[in-house]
Amino acid sequence: MIDKDTLKRLEFDKILETAATFAHCEASHEGALAIAPLHSRQEMELRLGLVDEIRKLTRLGIALKLAPFEDITPQVRAVRPKGAVIAPVALQRFIPTLRVMAAVAAQLSFRGDVPLLLAEAGVITGFPDLLNPLEHTVNEEGEILDTASRLLADIRGRKKGLTSRIKKRLEEIVRERHTAIFLQDDFITQRSGRWVIPVRMDSKGMVPGVVHDVSNSGETAFMEPLEIIGLANELENLVADERAEEIRIVRQICDWIREDAEAIQQQFEALVELDILNCIATLSDRLKSETPVISDTPTILLKGARHPILTLMGKDVVPLDLELAAENHVMVVTGPNTGGKTIAIKNAGLLSVMALCGMPVPALPGTVLPMVRSILVDIGDEQSIEESLSTFSAHISKISSIIEHADRGALVLLDELGTGTEPGQGAAIACAVLKELQNKGALVVATTHLTEIIGFVQRETGMVNAAMAFDRQKLAPLYRLVVGEPGESHALEIASRYGLPERVVTFARGMIGTMEADFHALLRDLKEKREQLDRTLAELSEREEKVGRAERSLVDRRDEAARLVQDAREKGLLEAQQIIGKARREVAGLIDEAKRDKAREAKEKLDQAAREVETALEGLHPEEIVDPDQVAAGDILFVKPLNCDATILSVDRRGARARVRAGSMELDVALSSLLKPKGKEPKKVRRQRAKQQESESAAQEPATSINLLGLRVEEAIGELEPFLNHAALDRISEVRVVHGKGTGALMKGVRSYLTGHPLVAEFRTGERFEGGDGVTVVTLR
Numbered sequence: 001m002i003d004k005d006t007l008k009r010l011e012f013d014k015i016l017e018t019a020a021t022f023a024h025c026e027a028s029h030e031g032a033l034a035i036a037p038l039h040s041r042q043e044m045e046l047r048l049g050l051v052d053e054i055r056k057l058t059r060l061g062i063a064l065k066l067a068p069f070e071d072i073t074p075q076v077r078a079v080r081p082k083g084a085v086i087a088p089v090a091l092q093r094f095i096p097t098l099r100v101m102a103a104v105a106a107q108l109s110f111r112g113d114v115p116l117l118l119a120e121a122g123v124i125t126g127f128p129d130l131l132n133p134l135e136h137t138v139n140e141e142g143e144i145l146d147t148a149s150r151l152l153a154d155i156r157g158r159k160k161g162l163t164s165r166i167k168k169r170l171e172e173i174v175r176e177r178h179t180a181i182f183l184q185d186d187f188i189t190q191r192s193g194r195w196v197i198p199v200r201m202d203s204k205g206m207v208p209g210v211v212h213d214v215s216n217s218g219e220t221a222f223m224e225p226l227e228i229i230g231l232a233n234e235l236e237n238l239v240a241d242e243r244a245e246e247i248r249i250v251r252q253i254c255d256w257i258r259e260d261a262e263a264i265q266q267q268f269e270a271l272v273e274l275d276i277l278n279c280i281a282t283l284s285d286r287l288k289s290e291t292p293v294i295s296d297t298p299t300i301l302l303k304g305a306r307h308p309i310l311t312l313m314g315k316d317v318v319p320l321d322l323e324l325a326a327e328n329h330v331m332v333v334t335g336p337n338t339g340g341k342t343i344a345i346k347n348a349g350l351l352s353v354m355a356l357c358g359m360p361v362p363a364l365p366g367t368v369l370p371m372v373r374s375i376l377v378d379i380g381d382e383q384s385i386e387e388s389l390s391t392f393s394a395h396i397s398k399i400s401s402i403i404e405h406a407d408r409g410a411l412v413l414l415d416e417l418g419t420g421t422e423p424g425q426g427a428a429i430a431c432a433v434l435k436e437l438q439n440k441g442a443l444v445v446a447t448t449h450l451t452e453i454i455g456f457v458q459r460e461t462g463m464v465n466a467a468m469a470f471d472r473q474k475l476a477p478l479y480r481l482v483v484g485e486p487g488e489s490h491a492l493e494i495a496s497r498y499g500l501p502e503r504v505v506t507f508a509r510g511m512i513g514t515m516e517a518d519f520h521a522l523l524r525d526l527k528e529k530r531e532q533l534d535r536t537l538a539e540l541s542e543r544e545e546k547v548g549r550a551e552r553s554l555v556d557r558r559d560e561a562a563r564l565v566q567d568a569r570e571k572g573l574l575e576a577q578q579i580i581g582k583a584r585r586e587v588a589g590l591i592d593e594a595k596r597d598k599a600r601e602a603k604e605k606l607d608q609a610a611r612e613v614e615t616a617l618e619g620l621h622p623e624e625i626v627d628p629d630q631v632a633a634g635d636i637l638f639v640k641p642l643n644c645d646a647t648i649l650s651v652d653r654r655g656a657r658a659r660v661r662a663g664s665m666e667l668d669v670a671l672s673s674l675l676k677p678k679g680k681e682p683k684k685v686r687r688q689r690a691k692q693q694e695s696e697s698a699a700q701e702p703a704t705s706i707n708l709l710g711l712r713v714e715e716a717i718g719e720l721e722p723f724l725n726h727a728a729l730d731r732i733s734e735v736r737v738v739h740g741k742g743t744g745a746l747m748k749g750v751r752s753y754l755t756g757h758p759l760v761a762e763f764r765t766g767e768r769f770e771g772g773d774g775v776t777v778v779t780l781r
Contacts, residue, residue, distance in 0.1 A: 002037050002353065002375050006538070009379050010350045014309055015359075022282040024100070027071040031499075035276070037356035041371050046116065047277070047358025048291050054281040064278055065103035069096045069271070076257070076265050085247075085254050089142025094257070095134050101271055102126025104440045106743050112529055120255060121274045124267045125679055128770045129710040130256055132740040136774075137532040144246050147771075153244045159238040165385035166195050166231050173225055184220040193239075194232055196222040197593065241440065266739030280359050282579040287311055292351075293368045298408060298443050300324040300348060304364035307347045308354070311362055318479040319364075320347055328464040330444040332417070336469030340479040344468065345413045346444055349375055370443060370748050373409035376402040385770065399433055408441035417446045418453055427452035485530055487736035582756065624676040631658060631671060638675040644682045655663055705736040713749030720750065728759045728780050736766065740774045750776060753780055 007013060020032035038044050056062060071092040078086050105126045108118060137148040146153040170188040173179050174197055180186065182203035189196060191213040198220045199207050208226040215222070224232065257264065283289075304319035311317055322344070324331055329615055333341050353359045355369040378398045399414070406412055418430030427450040434457070437444045448454070455461045469480040500509050612709050635648045639660055646662035656671045663682040706723045707715040720737065728734050737754075739746045759780055766775030 002356070006375055006377050007353060010346055010353060010375075012350060013351070015354065018286075019279045019283040023066050024275050024278075025071055025097075025272060027073070028272045028279065031272055031276045032279045035280075035357050035359075037353065038358055041227050041296065042369075044294050044358045045355065047280075048294075048360065049116045049359070050120055051281045051284060052291055053117045054278055056284060057114065057761050058281065058285065059618045062107070063715075064274070065100070065107050065161065066278055067096070067100055067103070069100045069688070070094075073099050073265065076261050076268070079254050079257050080261050080292045082258070084258070085251050086244075087142065088250055091134060091250065091253060092140065092142045095131065095138070097271070098127055098131040098134070099267060101267055101735060102128060102131060102743055104274065106745065117274075119279075122271055123270050123679060127260060127264065127267075128740075128742050130253075130260065130713050132709055132742060132774075135741065137253060144249065149245060152242065155238055155242045155245060159235065159242060162231060162235050162238065166228055166235065169228055169231070170195055170197060170225070173227075180537050182481050189222070191222045193236070194224050195228065196224050199223045202269045212480055244641040247547065284360040286317065287360075289362045290365045291360050292355045292363065294355060295368050296371050296647065298324075298326055298329055298370055298372075298441070299368055300352070300370060300443060300445075301366070301368035301409075302351065302363055303367050305347055305351055305367065306362040307343055310343075320344055320481055321483075322348060322466075322481055324445065325444055325485060328462055329442070330457070330460075330463040331446070331466050331483070332434070332453060332463070333445065333466045333468065334445045334449065334454055339587060340468050342415050343479075344481055345377065345445045345447060348411045349377060349411065355404050360623050360716065370411065371451045372411045373407075374405060375413070376405060376442075377413040377415075378402060379413060379415040389729040392426075393419055396429075398660060403436055403440075404646065405434065406437055406440045406442040410440075410442040411428050412437055412444045412446075416447035417448045418450045419448075423450055423535055424452070426450065427456075431456040434463065435460070436465065454483070455737070480531065482534075531547055555567045582583055589590045589603060626674045626676055628653070628671040628674075631674060636677050638678045638680065639669055640673040640675065641669055642682070644680045646682075659684070682778060704732050705738060708737045708746065708750065709738060709740045713746060716746060716750060717753050720753065723776075724757070724759050724780070733780055735778050735780065736770065737770060737776045737778060738774065739776065747773070747776070754778060 014637035016033050016035055016730065020029045023029035023032050038047065044283045072094055075090050075093055076088060078084060078090070101124050103126070104121060105124045108114065108124075111118070121195065137145060139145055144152070146156055174183060174186045174188065182199055184198040184200050189198070194212050196212055197207075198215075199209075199222075201214070201221050202209060204221040204223060207223055209223040210226070211221045211223050212230065213222040214220065222750055285532050287306075300322060301324075302320055303323040304321065306317040306319055316341075322331075333344060335341055351363065351367075352369050352372065352375060354361050356372070361367060361369070376607055378395060401416075402412055414433075418434070420426065421429075430446075430450065430453050434444065434446065434453075438460075454465055457465050464483060465485060466481055466483045469482050504582075511625070545553060567621060621654055631637070631646050631648060631651055633650055637648060637660075638644070639646045639662065642660075642662050642665075644662055646660040649659040649661055649666065651666075651671075657668050658671055658674065659666065659668055665682070671732065704727065706720065708719065711719070716739065724735070737750055739750050741747065751763065754760050754776070761779045761781045763776050764779040766777050770777060
């Protein structure tokens with residue numbers, strides 16, 4: 001368990017704050033801020049895989065179609081009780097969310113290269129049969145539109161005309177000579193919802209009408225002339241009818257939302273989770289992060305690791321290489337002040353937390369981070385005035401707690417170990433703490449300035465010294481970690497550089513014992529040899545990197561070639577399918593016109609060709625088989641004979657069959673015909689809501705119109721073909737095809753089908769009163 005104080009000390013909260021800025025919804029913003037270490041390696045690798053697939057889409061130039069959307073949880077909760085109705089402004093909040101759902105669903109539905117995303121977000125469909133009525137019902141201000149229903153548009157038209165008549169008549173009245181002499185002014189206005197004219201109080205009896213209000217001065221009476229009272233009453237009736245129709249429309253939409261409330265909430269939560277994953281992916285792209293290897297063994301291997309916060313600040317970060325393996329799982333880092341020791345151990349801790357949260361880390365490929373249960377840190381000044389603790393007492397208190405909780409599943413980070421008291425005793429305590437933590441099997445990274453600790457670590461098996469590199473000529477830190485050798489504080493050199501008088505520095509150097517001077521001289525010799533070895537290794541590493549880049553380039557070219565071949569094949573098959581569809585329509589026209597047997601034979605051959613193309617397309621996206629032994633009652637699986645998802649009612653394992661229910665239909669099917677669910681409902685269920693919406697106006701709907709809302713393109717074409725044939729036989733010159741706006745896919749499919757159709761002379765987009773972009777008006781030959 002990693003407590004919040006530890007995460008804050010490692011500054012993980014700043015990472016999350018940056019990630020949350022990429023969220024598209026308040027719910028996903030809060031979710032990004034709440035990201036915490038996961039409990040199992042499988043969860044971490046799953047999230048890393050999901051983030052990697054999102055980043056892969058981004059690299060292909062097809063980033064997820066996420067846009068700002070609303071948190072609809074309160075609205076879904078409010079509409080759940082039976083008969084509950086919410087305000088139109090609350091209904092409007094569903095529109096941006098459903099639009100984003102629909103865009104994401106359309107983007108992912110046909111992709112075969114993101115299996116983890118399909119499993120995670122495949123539940124998202126977007127509810128097009130709910131989005132389309134909402135878009136025609138409420139605008140961005142939450143006002144009900146005229147397009148919500150024909151009756152509402154008719155009422156509002158009559159209301160507008162009647163209001164115009166009333167205003168016109170009142171304008172005529174105020175200009176009439178026998179009335180104008182009794183008026184206070186020649187304007188008309190409204191009082192209590194009634195149209196009135198201003199009459200002088202002393203003349204109100206001279207103008208026939210009803211007084212609805214009196215001015216503050218008491219000199220003007222606002223009167224409704226008698227001759228418009230009938231018109232005003234009629235207007236009041238229209239206002240009441242308008243309100244009643246608005247209530248009916250809102251109630252109907254609330255009923256539809258209530259029917260799908262559970263699915264809507266489920267899809268919204270999936271969308272929020274997808275947005276959180278996109279926040280992590282965007283941050284990873286910003287940091288140029290890579291997916292680390294999660295190790296079950298106590299191992300840390302950082303390759304070219306960059307501190308994420310410094311990177312986000314635009315600092316020129318020196319990459320950190322650090323290795324802590326099972327044979328040496330205690331490391332003590334030494335070096336000068338401001339040399340980067342604390343940044344180095346905080347970086348190791350912060351990247352470990354990011355990996356535990358399933359986040360890529362800013363390091364080179366091959367970075368390994370441990371699957372630890374806890375991260376225990378003592379970093380910074382813990383002095384507490386309230387608890388009367390000195391810096392040393394606070395450090396000892398913290399270290400005592402760390403020792404109590406440390407085990408093989410812990411990563412321990414200790415900064416400035418042994419400081420705060422007399423150096424000899426502080427070093428002794430520090431060495432004892434390191435030995436105790438080593439015995440407990442914890443991974444330990446500590447920093448210190450004390451020479452006694454360096455000597456102890458050098459002698460102990462399982463412990464290793466490391467140093468922050470320092471340029472002795474320039475007296476400047478290099479911020480590079482060198483494992484295997486201790487470092488020097490270079491305190492005298494730094495003191496001299498920053499202005500301490502030379503006589504003071506010389507006196508201090510004379511105070512250093514001969515043994516310590518010899519020790520530091522030995523360190524300098526070791527470092528010079530190490531630098532020579534580093535230069536040789538750097539040259540070898542550069543050559544190896546060139547070879548690796550060449551190998552990766554060859555692999556990338558091979559994968560790109562394979563992808564291009566598959567895309568070309570799929571494109572060719574789709575074009576063949578379109579050509580066959582067009583030819584099929586022409587043959588169908590010939591059959592209706594001449595009923596020739598040869599035309600039927602041609603159509604059958606085309607149908608066979610179409611089936612072969614569909615089979616080839618399905619081969620590019622193989623179906624996900626379900627293990628028959630894992631099928632149980634209550635599961636929802638895809639049934640191939642029904643071409644939709646269905647609920648498993650019972651399983652007969654001897655007969656290898658199952659009883660399923662799809663909508664109101666039940667039947668037995670073979671277990672081998674069951675696949676993983678695809679979110680595809682029975683056709684009858686998909687059309688139920690559209691039929692309910694049309695039920696009130698079905699009797700008035702002219703035979704010259706067809707409603708294709710909610711259908712897929714191939715289903716819509718299947719219904720549109722016989723409709724055009726019958727319309728042509730009935731000698732109807734013009735028909736309306738209602739397909740809605742939505743994502744535009746259905747509209748494009750319908751208009752592509754109409755182009756070049758033998759029965760179609762021309763077609764156009766509907767006028768505003770005909771339905772606008774959601775309708776295509778077709779003129780037949």
